[in-house]
Amino acid sequence: MEFLKEVAQLYQERSEWFGQLICEHILLSLIAILLAGVIGLLLGILIARCEKAAPPVLGIANVFYTIPSISLLGMLIPFMGIGDKTAVVALTIYGIMPMVRNTYAGIKGVDEEIITAARGMGSTEFQILTRIKLPLALGVIIAGVRNMVVMTISVAAIASFIGAGGLGVAIYRGITVYDTALTFAGSVLIALIALISDLLLGHLEKKLKKRRMN
Incomplete structure (x- = not known):
């Protein structure tokens, strides 16, 4: 309990600083996302x-x-x-993999009979993509977005080690001065941002599924 009181006091005394770090962390993550x-x-x-491009692209992304x-x-x-620039590039590279994989899986998972029927009705390839493939693959794509968002927010904490901003600064500073309360305070805020983001995206995913069922 004494430790948690110390953390709460830290939030109160340095609220402006933590607020600034939260804004920096969200901005850094948002650009990469x-x-x-x-x-x-x-x-x-x-x-x-x-299809020929799929194995090398997925392979490179996996590496x-x-x-x-x-x-x-x-x-x-x-x-x-x-x-920040280097951190954004690194976070973007990490975030691409779940997006590529889920977009590919979602589109390939669309029933071929639906696509054939659309072509028979005179739909162009662009219309098939935007009106059939992407809407039907949206559930799988959103799942990839959720994975990517949570991972990006979490990994952004390490960006402070190369001079970038965000809540990783609090963690890094806490480690260097052996201040466990400061390290814990920064970690909790990152976890909360990731959790809230995941819950909001989960709510969006449920709404999209309901629309598809109606």
């Missing part, structure tokens, strides 16, 4: 249309996904320096 979302979606659509986050940041520093 948007970039990974767009790139991953486009790549997923591309490899679903061109980057398996590299430890701190190692990837270290590999990017000689080329991009330190700071």
Whole structure:
């Protein structure tokens, strides 16, 4: 209980600082999420249309996904320096994999008979993609978005090790000065942001499923 009181007091005394770190963390994560979302979606659509491109694209994405986050940041520093820009690139690379995989799986999971029927009715490939494939694959794609968002918010904590902002600064500072309350305070806030984001996306996913059933 004494430890939790210390954490609560820390939030109260340094509320402005934590508020600033929260804003930085959300902004950093949001930029990476948007970039990974767009790139991953486009790549997923591309490899679903061109099957030959699927194995190499998914393979490369898998390789980057398996590299430890701190190692990837270290590999990017000689080329991009330190700071937010390098952190955004690293987070984007990590976020692309679940988006590509789920977009590809969702589109390939659409019943071929539905697509054939749409073609028979004179629909163009673009109409089939935007009105049939993507809407039917939306549930799988949203699941990929949830995975990517939570992972990006969590991994963003390590960005402070290369001079980027966010709540990782509180964790890093707490570790360096042996302040467990500060480390815990930063970690809890990151977990809360990730949890709230996942709950909101889960609510959106349920709404989309209800619309499809109606």
